[in-house]
Amino acid sequence: MSYLDLQPKFDFQLIGKQVIQTEREGLAELDQYIxxxxxxxxxxxxxxxGKVIVMGVGKSGHIGRKIAATFASTGTPSFFVHPNEASHGDLGMITSHDIVLAISNSGExxxxxxLIPVLKRKTVQLICITNQPNSSMGKATDIHLCVKVSHEACPLGLAPTASTTAILAMGDALAVALLKARGFTADDFALSHPGGALGRKLLLHVKDIMHTDNEIPRVSYNASLRDALLEITHKKLGLTVICDDSMKIEGIFTDGDLRRIFDLGIDLNNAKISDVMTYGGIRVRPYDLAVNALSIMQSHHITALLVADRDELLGVIHMHDMLRAGVV
Incomplete structure (x- = not known):
């Protein structure tokens, strides 16, 4: 018989909610330490x-790695060094231009x-996060950040739970405060996140995926509707742009427009594109973010946009281009 068989009415949800409540209370206490x-x-x-070198042992080390990663991705150069590795050569990574952020709940x-005597000898500035200002680390540090919670979520009061959550939140508070102080932008963020969907959304511009030159479906103002339909079919972007030889935009005609003109009784064989086109056309610029172009498409319920510099046609971007580039 298993342990759970002896407790058939054990309430996992109740325990889970108690843990969340305890950690919520711990975070509420953190405000006094800002x-x-x-x-x-x-x-x-x-x-x-220099850089911010984060250190910690055990659970504090795991939290420290996350804090260092958050710093690094938000404009504060940082990396994690395990104290044991530091004692065996990795102290050579740390210079007098750096700051060490050391994390220890007890401060002992x-x-x-x-490592503290060596760091002092190297004139490295030391910031310590502990729950005891009078601990060994608290007394030795240049700046002490107190992070203390009333009790852990662990019923034994042993496993770091609420305390590590609070330290993680303090690290986030530092990172975001520094981000705002530096004037860190979305473009800056993108430079440290080039991979994955996030990087594509922040780095990819319209010019990187738009159709240009002979790929642009276009006809002249005097073209027939039949010629326009052939161009739409040939270029497979669901539209054609009406423009002159200098690429000045006159208007646009889409396959959706074609469906609408069937109800108007227009002679498809003899009509001119100028009779049925939409003047203007919704446009984006080549250096706009592709994700912003996607937002425009979605808000207007369309599948393609003109890429232009004022009235000069530079390209066309289609929803399918977004899909292939992984922006959607």
């Missing part, structure tokens, strides 16, 4: 000429404590 020490930490990191991590 104080002058927080400001000093931000100012020190903002003025740092032996692996970090034994």
């Amino acid at each position: 104080n002058e020490d927080f400001t000093k930490s931000c100012e020190a990191i903002l003025n740092c000429m 991590s032996d692996e970090i404590k034994k």
Whole structure:
């Protein structure tokens, strides 16, 4: 008989909700620690000429890796160094231009404590996050960030749960405050996220995927409707642009327009494209983000846009181009 067989009415949902409530309360307590020490930490990191080296052991180490990754992706150069590896050569990665952000809930991590004299000798500025300002690390640090919770979510009070959540939130608070202080933009963010869907949305411009030159479906103002339909069929973008030899846009005609003119009784064999085209046309610029062009398509319920510099036609971008590029 399993342990659960002995507790047939064990309420997993109740325990889960209790954990969330405990961690929520721990985060509510964190507000008091966003104080002058927080400001000093931000100012020190903002003025740092090197990198922020994050250290921690055990669960604090896992949290430290995430904080370093968040810093690095939001404009604060940073990486994680395990204290044990630092003791065996990786201290060589750290220079006097860097800042060490050391994390220890108790402030008594032996692996970090034994590094402090060496860091002091290298004149490396030290910021420590602990729950005890009077701990060994708290006393030795240049700036101390206190992060303390009333109790852990673990019923034994042993497994770091609410405390690590609070430290992670403090790291996010530092990263975002620094992001805003630097004036970090979406374009800056994109440069550190070139891979995956996020990178494609932030880096890909209309010019990178638009159809140009002979791929553009276009006819002259005096063309027949029949010629326009042949151009739409040949270029397979669901439209044709009406423009002159200098690529000045006169208008646009889409396969949707074709369906609508059937109800108007127009002679398809003898009509001119100028009789049925839509003047103008919705446009984007070549250096607009592809994701913004997608938003325009979705808001207007259309599948293609003209790419232009004022009235000069430069290209056409279609929803299928977005799909192939992974923007959608």
